Amino acid sequence: MSVLVLVVDDEPDVEALFRQQFRKDLRAQRFVMDFAGSAADALARIGCTIEHSLILILSDINMPGMTGIEMLPRVKEIRPDVPVIMITAYGDAETRRKAIAGGAIGLLTKPIDFALLRDEIDTRLAQAS
Template identity: 70%
Template sequence: MSVLILVVDDEPDIEPLFRQQFRRDLRAGRFVMEFALSGEAALQLIERAEVASLILILSDINMPPGMSGLELLPRAKAARPDVPVIMITAYGDAETKRKALENGAEALLDKPIDFLVLRGVIEAKLGWAA
C-alpha cells in the first residue's frame, strides 16, 4: 500500500513546486502526493483514500472562491480523525493560528514554505527521523 500525502491549495503552481522539492522521495516510492485545487476536491480524495494510506493533509487556508482551509479542516478531521492536518498560510497572524489550532490543525506553516521543516515533519510522521 502506498503512503499518501494530500496537498490542498488553489494555486496550480504548488504541485510542480512540491514535486520538485520531493522528487527523490516520489521517484523512490517513499510516498505519493495527490493535489486538490479546492476544499471540495480534497474531501472527495480524503473519502477515496484507503484507511491506512493517507498519513498527512497539508492545506492552504485562503482558497477563494469556495471552501476555505479553515472550513475544510473540521470536515477533514471528521472524515479522518487519525490523519494530522497542517495548515499553510501567507497570513500567519495570531487569530488565524488560534482558529486553525482550535479546529484540530496539528501545526501552521507560513508561506513561503520552509521545505526543510516540512521534510522533517513528513519524515517524523513516517518514522524515518533520527
C-alpha cells in the same frame, strides 16, 4: 500499501513546486503526493484513499469557495486520525489560533520552509511503518 500526503491548494504552481522539492522522495517511492485544487475536491479524495495510507494533509487556508479553516472540521469528521497542517501567507496569531482550534496540528507560513516540512513528513513516515 503506499503512503500518501495530500496537498490542498488552489494555486496551479503549487503542485510543480512540491514535486520539485520532494522529487527524490517521490522517485524513491517513499510516499505518494496527491493534489486537490479545492476543499471540496480534497474532501472527496480523503474519503476515497483506499489504495494508499493517508498520513498527512497540507492545506492552504485562503481558497475560493470553502476555506481551509472551514474544511478542517469536515476532514476531522471523515479522518480524525490524519494530521492536518495549514499553510498561509498570513501567519498572524489569530490565524494560528483558528487553525489549531479547528484541529490542525500546525501552521506553516509562505514561503514554506521545506526542510521543516520534510522533517514532519519523515516523522509521519516513521509512525506509519
